[in-house]
Amino acid sequence: MSNPNNAIRLAGAHGRFLGSLVIRGGRVIDPAQGIDAITDIAIRDGFVEAVGVGADAPPGAQVIDARGLIVTPGFVDLHTHLREPGFEYRETIATGTAAAAAGGFTTVCAMPNTEPAIDTTAVVDFIHDTARRQGSVRVYVIGAITRGRKGKALADLVELANAGVVAYSDDGDCVTDSALMRNALAYSRTTGRPVVQHAEDRALTTGAQMHEGSVSARLGLPGWPRAAEEVIVARDCELAALTGAHLHVAHVSSAGTLDFIRRARSRGVHVTAEVTPHHLTLTDALVGGHWWSATASLPAYDTRTKVNPPLRETPDSLAMAAGLRDGVIDCIATDHAPHGITDKHCEYQAAASGISNLETALGSVLAVVHAGGLTLVEAIAALTIRPARVFGLAAGSLLPGMAGDVTILDPDREWCVDPAQFRSKGRNTPLAGHLLRGQVIQTIVGGEVICDRSA
Amino acid sequence: MRRKDVLDLDDFTADELREVLETTAAMKEVLARPIRRVPPLRGKTIVNCFYEASTRTRVSFELAAKNLSADVVNITASGSSVEKGETLVDTTRTLQALGADMVVMRHGASGAPYLVARELEASVINAGDGWHAHPTQALLDLFTVQSRLGSVEGRRIAIIGDILHSRVARSATWGFATLGANVVLCAPPTLLPIGFADAVHTGLRAKGIATACPVTVTHDLGEALRDADVIMALRVQRERMDTGLLPSLREYAREWGITRERIAQARFGAIVMHPGPMNEGVEISPEVAYGPQSVIEAQVTNGVAVRMAIMYLLAGGRAGPAV
Numbered sequence: 001m002s003n004p005n006n007a008i009r010l011a012g013a014h015g016r017f018l019g020s021l022v023i024r025g026g027r028v029i030d031p032a033q034g035i036d037a038i039t040d041i042a043i044r045d046g047f048v049e050a051v052g053v054g055a056d057a058p059p060g061a062q063v064i065d066a067r068g069l070i071v072t073p074g075f076v077d078l079h080t081h082l083r084e085p086g087f088e089y090r091e092t093i094a095t096g097t098a099a100a101a102a103g104g105f106t107t108v109c110a111m112p113n114t115e116p117a118i119d120t121t122a123v124v125d126f127i128h129d130t131a132r133r134q135g136s137v138r139v140y141v142i143g144a145i146t147r148g149r150k151g152k153a154l155a156d157l158v159e160l161a162n163a164g165v166v167a168y169s170d171d172g173d174c175v176t177d178s179a180l181m182r183n184a185l186a187y188s189r190t191t192g193r194p195v196v197q198h199a200e201d202r203a204l205t206t207g208a209q210m211h212e213g214s215v216s217a218r219l220g221l222p223g224w225p226r227a228a229e230e231v232i233v234a235r236d237c238e239l240a241a242l243t244g245a246h247l248h249v250a251h252v253s254s255a256g257t258l259d260f261i262r263r264a265r266s267r268g269v270h271v272t273a274e275v276t277p278h279h280l281t282l283t284d285a286l287v288g289g290h291w292w293s294a295t296a297s298l299p300a301y302d303t304r305t306k307v308n309p310p311l312r313e314t315p316d317s318l319a320m321a322a323g324l325r326d327g328v329i330d331c332i333a334t335d336h337a338p339h340g341i342t343d344k345h346c347e348y349q350a351a352a353s354g355i356s357n358l359e360t361a362l363g364s365v366l367a368v369v370h371a372g373g374l375t376l377v378e379a380i381a382a383l384t385i386r387p388a389r390v391f392g393l394a395a396g397s398l399l400p401g402m403a404g405d406v407t408i409l410d411p412d413r414e415w416c417v418d419p420a421q422f423r424s425k426g427r428n429t430p431l432a433g434h435l436l437r438g439q440v441i442q443t444i445v446g447g448e449v450i451c452d453r454s455a
Numbered sequence: 456m457r458r459k460d461v462l463d464l465d466d467f468t469a470d471e472l473r474e475v476l477e478t479t480a481a482m483k484e485v486l487a488r489p490i491r492r493v494p495p496l497r498g499k500t501i502v503n504c505f506y507e508a509s510t511r512t513r514v515s516f517e518l519a520a521k522n523l524s525a526d527v528v529n530i531t532a533s534g535s536s537v538e539k540g541e542t543l544v545d546t547t548r549t550l551q552a553l554g555a556d557m558v559v560m561r562h563g564a565s566g567a568p569y570l571v572a573r574e575l576e577a578s579v580i581n582a583g584d585g586w587h588a589h590p591t592q593a594l595l596d597l598f599t600v601q602s603r604l605g606s607v608e609g610r611r612i613a614i615i616g617d618i619l620h621s622r623v624a625r626s627a628t629w630g631f632a633t634l635g636a637n638v639v640l641c642a643p644p645t646l647l648p649i650g651f652a653d654a655v656h657t658g659l660r661a662k663g664i665a666t667a668c669p670v671t672v673t674h675d676l677g678e679a680l681r682d683a684d685v686i687m688a689l690r691v692q693r694e695r696m697d698t699g700l701l702p703s704l705r706e707y708a709r710e711w712g713i714t715r716e717r718i719a720q721a722r723f724g725a726i727v728m729h730p731g732p733m734n735e736g737v738e739i740s741p742e743v744a745y746g747p748q749s750v751i752e753a754q755v756t757n758g759v760a761v762r763m764a765i766m767y768l769l770a771g772g773r774a775g776p777a778v
Contacts, residue, residue, distance in 0.1 A: 212650075213650050214650030214653040215654065217648035218465070218625070218650075219587060220565035220566075220584070220585050220587025220588065221565050299573065301566030301570065345544055346542055346543060346544060346570070347543055347562065348565065348566045349564040349585070350543075
């Protein structure tokens with residue numbers, strides 16, 4: 001269990017979010033407290049004061065009419081690429097957090113594949129400072145597992161934890177050296193922070209562009225077999241068992257991976273897992289484009305479909321939803337990966353991998369709900385308290401005393417995805433032009449309305 | 456032919472394929488004349504944009520374009536601004552601005568011509584993209600089989616070699632299966648693409664062609680050659696050994712090499728094909744390559760005629776016996 005003091009210190013340190021407001025008449029869904037009822041929420045000076053019908057409005061509080069809408073804790077994303085420092089043409093902390101707010105996320109965790117990588121106090125402090133000054137939502141930092149993310153030597157994991165990182169990851173790259181991974185897991189027990197693994201056996205994915213299957217066979221693109229993810233997860237589960245550490249599996253994509261996680265859990269291994277909105281809803285057929293499916297909306301080889309791990313087949317995406325439902329997958333995490341135009345406007349093998357999805361995540365998740373793969377409460381839990389629990393964050397719940405972070409959404413509002421309207425600099429989404437059902441109406445951070453579509 | 460581009464045979468209907476073969480026959484007649492020149496593309500500029508080295512294909516396209524009276528410009532990657540880092544998209548925009556009417560493109564990345572075709576008003580002919588497709592090669596293979604054996608439908612076509620990395624194998628499979636032939640793909644297990652047969656069956660169904668398993672896959676050469684009408688050998692590259700996909704070319708030659716003893720297992724009068732260039736002694740023995748059943752040289756000749764037919768049809772020419 002990570003140090004709760006660090007978490008609370010950061011939430012309060014974002015000194016800008018200290019507003020007061022009262023939200024009346026909405027259907028409040030707070031899975032952390034088992035609440036699903038029409039009721040009111042009062043937020044005073046940035047923190048939840050009361051949840052209850054007729055809650056008193058704090059002095060000077062803005063009143064928000066949420067009748068007909070759903071009110072939830074602000075969403076928590078364990079896996080966001082804010083790109084700053086180093087790749088500001090793709091995203092900055094300012095634009096990335098604005099995108100988060102637009103998508104209903106009030107807490108994001110920044111991945112360390114920046115330039116320089118987040119492997120020293122200086123870079124952690126830079127991100128905290130920049131987020132404090134320019135961020136629209138709360139930003140936690142994930143530190144690198146290895147120095148420079150090179151996969152050779154451990155970074156100063158204790159120093160990073162003291163600076164405030166909530167987890168460790170070399171995401172983007174896999175720690176393939178088994179001895180190093182064992183040591184990272186063992187050493188991480190000093191701080192209790194989870195080690196987040198991007199599971200990819202590089203030897204099996206040399207040159208890979210997409211999922212290995214009949215679509216890749218037809219398109220003549222080297223494939224990324226499921227086994228490349230599964231063998232690493234299997235190994236890491238054993239190492240987690242050996243060391244007693246907390247392993248968190250990033251962006252699960254293969255149904256087979258879930259079997260390994262399930263088996264490890266049944267033996268008492270502390271392993272958690274996340275899934276992205278795109279792995280819940282999209283498949284490799286999308287890469288095959290119009291020809292592959294009469295209803296496909298993209299031409300063949302559209303680089304907006306290129307992502308790591310790749311989009312797999314329908315049984316995999318169905319298994320992901322079932323996994324969330326039965327708990328083998330703990331939560332949803334976006335893996336928001338914004339890219340510039342030049343990163344993607346090229347032939348498939350030259351294109352960068354990643355989907356910009358903070359602003360479409362809710363719509364994708366609700367598509368699973370509308371199709372019956374998850375209940376609304378399960379979906380909200382997977383976006384709020386469950387991710388918060390994985391990293392031990394004081395977030396994802398409207399318990400009085402918690403930060404006044406709230407998302408108000410309309411689960412039935414239809415909207416067309418127009419990347420030109422994104423707050424994110426990343427316009428790279430295969431959902432461009434799609435109609436989604438379900439949209440964030442207001443995002444509130446510490447009692448202040450940060451994103452407002454209620455007009 | 457109502458299409459802007461020729462990128463792969465997977466979206467060609469059987470009628471479209473027959474239209475191309477018919478036009479090819481007419482073009483072949485032109486090639487038999489003392490003056491091998493006809494005017495349909497006079498005043499048009501065809502740009503050969505080859506990012507990968509090639510002799511026979513590029514020259515074949517160049518001759519085809521010139522026989523149709525077009526002006527031809529050749530761009531190869533080396534010695535061009537590609538070496539300065541110019542992107543594919545920028546090169547495409549430049550070609551558009553320069554007024555190319557038709558672009559013939561060969562590129563190492565599967566799908567590259569699709570990107571180019573989306574950006575260009577000009578027609579794009581795929582001369583080979585990565586592992587994916589080589590439609591004009593497959594068309595000349597279809598034409599060769601049709602001329603030598605009289606028909607494609609119902610024939611058994613055995614394609615032997617590095618299927619996984621072969622754009623020739625993929626396009627040929629689409630072409631032959633669409634015209635009703637049975638295709639057998641044979642290679643060592645490490646060189647067979649998983650799921651390609653399924654992809655073809657799905658694609659054929661989408662085109663409204665219902666066949667019972669036209670594409671089968673095996674790593675047993677004897678099984679592949681039994682009753683084969685056509686034996687197509689594909690080039691096996693040395694680097695497959697370097698990346699661990701094959702233990703040695705010697706072992707490949709012994710188990711999958713097309714030799715005189717092996718072709719005796721096929722149907723009497725079966726023809727032997729190869730897209731070239733050949734690794735003699737590896738995938739094909741010299742005596743077979745230059746033997747009586749080989750149609751390899753005819754393939755090259757037919758290649759010019761097929762490319763003339765494609766360019767003519769894309770430019771709006773109507774199929775027919777006379778040009």
